[in-house]
Each structure stands twice: as structure tokens, then as C-alpha cells.
Amino acid sequence: MSNFQWENVLLTSAGFFDNDEKPRAAIIERFASMLKKSYKDAKVLFIPTAALVPGDTMPEYVQFCMKDLLLLGIPLENIFSYDIDGTLTEQEAMDFDVVFFTGGNTPYLAKRVKETGFDKIIKKMVYANKVYVGISAGSMIAMTDFNVDNLIENSPGEFNGLGLIDIYFTVHCLPGTLPREDLPRLHVPLTEDQALAVRWDGYELV
Numbered sequence: 001m002s003n004f005q006w007e008n009v010l011l012t013s014a015g016f017f018d019n020d021e022k023p024r025a026a027i028i029e030r031f032a033s034m035l036k037k038s039y040k041d042a043k044v045l046f047i048p049t050a051a052l053v054p055g056d057t058m059p060e061y062v063q064f065c066m067k068d069l070l071l072l073g074i075p076l077e078n079i080f081s082y083d084i085d086g087t088l089t090e091q092e093a094m095d096f097d098v099v100f101f102t103g104g105n106t107p108y109l110a111k112r113v114k115e116t117g118f119d120k121i122i123k124k125m126v127y128a129n130k131v132y133v134g135i136s137a138g139s140m141i142a143m144t145d146f147n148v149d150n151l152i153e154n155s156p157g158e159f160n161g162l163g164l165i166d167i168y169f170t171v172h173c174l175p176g177t178l179p180r181e182d183l184p185r186l187h188v189p190l191t192e193d194q195a196l197a198v199r200w201d202g203y204e205l206v
Contacts (some may be wrong), residue, residue: 004127007199008034009137009164012204013171014103016068027195028072030206031172033130034197039073045096049084050104058104064154065135067101067139084194086116086147099130101138102131103171109142110161119162126164136171142198143168165198 009018016028035042046066051058059109069079080096082088092100095099099122101109113119126132132142139163140146147159166185180187188196188205 005125005200006129008129009126009132009142010034010195011060011134011142011165011169011198012195013136013139013173014192015065015135017071018192020090022172023065023070023071024074024195026194026206027193029055030195030197031131037097040075040078042074042078043096044069044074044079044098046079046081047084047099047101047138048081048104049102051102051111052083053105053108056105061104062102065100068118068135069100084112084118085114086118086119088118090121090124093125094115094128094130096125096130099125100131101132101134101141103136103138105157106137106140106146109137110146110159113141113162114160122162132164139171139196140169145185148187159182165196167201169196169205187205 002039010031011028012017016031018022018061048062051061065168066079070076113122122132134142142164144162144163145159146161148170167188168185169188169190173191175191178187190196197204197206
């Protein structure tokens, strides 16, 4: 995947807190160990793009995802919201400690990431051991290929992701869901309370 020994990618199914603001303690603990600084000093690049599909925007969901960061104690003024449009430079991005992707529409997010060249910036952040956090769709674009539902491809590469993890996983699974065996890669089903901590040489279920 890379010659860089990166280790700070956290792919969650549903974020740090549940709908009742109950913390998902193991996931938060892993995030803290990746961040290596206090929450009040953390600078976060917040990416709501997956939830801002033209004609189908979900502003309430964006705020729900933002609340995850605020509940941790990250100051609002330390969170910069960026709806991927190609204006953010690599130098500006590297000033942040965390890049945080909301959930939403995975193919739309992947398309925006690739057509703006933001995929290259994301990878440079990851290789520099900035922390990558995804919720749902924001996690799924980290796969080499996120076409885990065997959708009909309309164009070559439509379901290609960032290639940070070379397995299939699905999010929002019920406890006890069994891995699928009909896919060309290993499959991991994630419940709302689970995440994958990913590094250059593999992953761990959190």
C-alpha cells in the first residue's frame, strides 16, 4: 500500500458516541492514543461532503457527526469544515492533526475526493501520521474497492477507494452478523459499536 509506516487510521461504523451520547469507550480510547495530544489542542479538518449530495443534503446528520468532536472536548474554533472543492492546499491540510469524514453517500464522496485530487492530500496526511477518522461512508472510502454490495458498475473504477485497507467491511451490522464468504476479499461486518484501527501492515478490530 505504501512505503510509509503509518498507523493512525480509525474506521468507525457510527462514530464515538451513540444516539444517546453514550461514549463508545474503546473507540475513543484508540482515537486518543492516535492523537497523542489533548482534545482542546487538536485541530480537525471536518469533511461533511458525503452528507451534502446535491438535492439530498442532510444538514442535521452533519451536525450529529460534528457533535462527536464537541462531546470529546475539541473546541469548535479548532474544527474547520471543508466540503471538498479543490481549494484546500496540501500545506494547509498538513496544519491539521485530524481529518474527519462524516457518513453519507459513499460513491459521491469517492468521486469528489478523486476529481479534486483530494485523495493525494489525504494519503500524504495519513503517511505523515495525521489521524484519519471515518464514520460509515467516510470509513468505506478507505477500502481499495468499496463495492461490497456487488452493485452494477456504471463506469470503470466507480467504486475504487483510497486503498488504505485491502479487505471488505460493512457498517451498521447487527451483533452476530456473520462475515460473507462470497466476496473476493476477506469480509468484516462492523456493528455500531465497532471500528477498525488500521496501519500500514494490517488492522485490528476495536
